[in-house]
Amino acid sequence: MTKTAAIIGGGVIGGGWAARFLLNGWNVRVFDPDPEAERKIGEVMANARAALPMLYDVALPDEGALTFHGSIAEAVEGAEWVQESVSERLDLKHKVMAEIQGASTAPIGSSTSGFKPSELQQGAPDPSRIMVAHPFNPVYLLPLIEIVPSPETDEAAIAAAEEILTSVGLYPLRVRKEIDAHIADRFLEAVWREALWLVKDGVATTEEIDNAIRFGFGIRWAQMGLFETYRVAGGEAGMRHFMAQFGPALKWPWTKLMDVPEFTPELVDMIADQSDAQSGHLSIRELEKKRDKNLIAMMRALRQQGNASGRLINTHQRTIRHLPKAANPLVTQDRVVPVDWTDLNGHMNEGRYGQLFSDAAEEVIAYVSADEAAPLAGTSEDYAARGFNYFTVETTTKYLAETQAGERIVVHTRITEGRGKKLRCFHEMKRASDGEVMATCDQLMLHVSLETRRTCEPSDEVLAKVEALAALHAKEN
Ligand SMILES: NC(=O)C1=CN([C@@H]2O[C@H](COP(=O)(O)OP(=O)(O)OC[C@H]3O[C@@H](n4cnc5c(N)ncnc54)[C@H](O)[C@@H]3O)[C@@H](O)[C@H]2O)C=CC1
Numbered sequence: 001m002t003k004t005a006a007i008i009g010g011g012v013i014g015g016g017w018a019a020r021f022l023l024n025g026w027n028v029r030v031f032d033p034d035p036e037a038e039r040k041i042g043e044v045m046a047n048a049r050a051a052l053p054m055l056y057d058v059a060l061p062d063e064g065a066l067t068f069h070g071s072i073a074e075a076v077e078g079a080e081w082v083q084e085s086v087s088e089r090l091d092l093k094h095k096v097m098a099e100i101q102g103a104s105t106a107p108i109g110s111s112t113s114g115f116k117p118s119e120l121q122q123g124a125p126d127p128s129r130i131m132v133a134h135p136f137n138p139v140y141l142l143p144l145i146e147i148v149p150s151p152e153t154d155e156a157a158i159a160a161a162e163e164i165l166t167s168v169g170l171y172p173l174r175v176r177k178e179i180d181a182h183i184a185d186r187f188l189e190a191v192w193r194e195a196l197w198l199v200k201d202g203v204a205t206t207e208e209i210d211n212a213i214r215f216g217f218g219i220r221w222a223q224m225g226l227f228e229t230y231r232v233a234g235g236e237a238g239m240r241h242f243m244a245q246f247g248p249a250l251k252w253p254w255t256k257l258m259d260v261p262e263f264t265p266e267l268v269d270m271i272a273d274q275s276d277a278q279s280g281h282l283s284i285r286e287l288e289k290k291r292d293k294n295l296i297a298m299m300r301a302l303r304q305q306g307n308a309s310g311r312l313i314n315t316h317q318r319t320i321r322h323l324p325k326a327a328n329p330l331v332t333q334d335r336v337v338p339v340d341w342t343d344l345n346g347h348m349n350e351g352r353y354g355q356l357f358s359d360a361a362e363e364v365i366a367y368v369s370a371d372e373a374a375p376l377a378g379t380s381e382d383y384a385a386r387g388f389n390y391f392t393v394e395t396t397t398k399y400l401a402e403t404q405a406g407e408r409i410v411v412h413t414r415i416t417e418g419r420g421k422k423l424r425c426f427h428e429m430k431r432a433s434d435g436e437v438m439a440t441c442d443q444l445m446l447h448v449s450l451e452t453r454r455t456c457e458p459s460d461e462v463l464a465k466v467e468a469l470a471a472l473h474a475k476e477n
């Protein structure tokens with residue numbers, strides 16, 4: 001049965017939450033008194049629909065239903081999860097929590113950037129169901145959610161939150177003790193404070209500060225964070241040496257510590273003018289699109305390495321992927337062309353067709369070798385772990401129409417020869433929207449032992465599945 005989330009407050013963050021749940025197959029019920037809320041969420045949804053599917057190599061679940069409601073009580077009806085994302089005012093959050101709990105017993109996550117859960121729980125009918133679930137913008141792409149319970153939050157509610165958020169591809173990080181601004185915003189604020197001083201003191205422009213981040217430590221942080229990065233920087237002696245060498249510098253006046261530059265009109269003008277000079281030629285929507293494409297390309301690179309956010313996406317993908325069903329043809333790919341697959345001609349590069357048809361062949365191998373008892377049942381990875389695979393020895397690809405990033409494509413595969421060690425497939429890549437055939441690939445594979453690295457006969461079970469599929473595909477459609 002389709003699950004339901006209620007989103008209370010549909011601004012920048014509530015819109016992102018709505019998109020994350022909807023694109024993962026949940027129904028979403030929204031309440032926001034702003035008459036513009038529906039339009040704003042529509043714009044976030046458009047960005048999310050263009051972006052999130054590109055992170056995966058399989059189709060996301062069918063989108064849930066998005067509905068708007070006239071009151072909090074109506075919006076939370078039937079919801080398994082309530083996400084509060086109203087403006088950052090404690091009195092408003094208290095009022096909203098009371099209204100939610102007047103109509104629902106579901107666990108509630110608050111998007112608050114700074115308030116502690118015990119502050120949110122003050123005066124609430126049932127504090128045990130309230131916790132902070134702090135996301136990062138854009139919520140539909142960035143996986144981190146800081147889960148901050150107070151001692152009054154019920155363990156079962158926290159466990160439910162962790163399960164729900166993981167199921168939609170998020171990374172719930174439980175914060176051990178409540179503290180103002182949780183973990184990440186404390187860093188962000190410290191960095192921002194320093195940056196304001198550097199601009200005010202004329203040391204750097206907004207663009208130079210951004211360059212100092214994006215050409216250097218910003219890239220490092222995305223894959224190893226802070227401590228692992230510094231451990232490596234300590235050389236062979238690791239963290240102890242790093243601390244001995246750079247620890248004393250913490251006491252030198254490298255930073256302005258807690259001093260905050262006053263937001264005088266001059267400072268605000270200086271920063272806003274520099275920011276306009278840096279990025280004013282692009283609208284916010286254009287900047288969002290640029291940001292989303294860069295994030296997708298970076299996270300897909302981390303997927304290839306199986307690290308950090310990339311590892312999370314790989315794990316999540318396993319939960320939404322399905323083994324192809326016996327059919328003529330077999331549907332071996334259903335996905336959206338990601339931004340990093342295009343080239344300077346602005347279309348999908350020919351090398352990526354090889355990747356796509358290779359992925360389609362992996363699905364055929366997964367189908368014929370599926371062993372329900374095996375740990376990775378239903379993936380070709382599992383067959384390789386059992387010491388066998390098929391190697392490609394010949395392909396002929398025809399490129400029939402241009403393919404753009406963001407297009408949903410399907411691959412239909414037929415087994416044209418399935419005898420002994422031989423497995424020959426004919427793949428047709430089609431545009432999902434109109435069924436136009438955009439490329440074809442004739443691929444011959446041979447069954448191989450990964451131990452001897454030589455061809456060998458498949459087992460009787462695998463061969464029987466290959467032959468049955470070949471017989472099915474020999475029939476006219
Ligand atoms: N903008 C950001 O970068 C991030 C914000 N947050 C947190 O998310 C929350 C929301 O922030 P934003 O989305 O940025 O603000 P926003 O101003 O874009 O959206 C707030 C929304 O709440 C709605 N609202 C006001 N009163 C309401 C009520 N009684 N019931 C339902 N909706 C109501 C407003 O109409 C507005 O659409 C805040 O707690 C903020 O700290 C968390 C992470 C990042």
Ligand SMILES: C[N+](C)(C)CC(=O)CC(=O)[O-]
Nearest residue numbers: 112113135136137185188
């Ligand atoms: C600026 N902010 C404190 C609202 C930022 C966040 O809370 C998280 C983010 O997305 O950077």
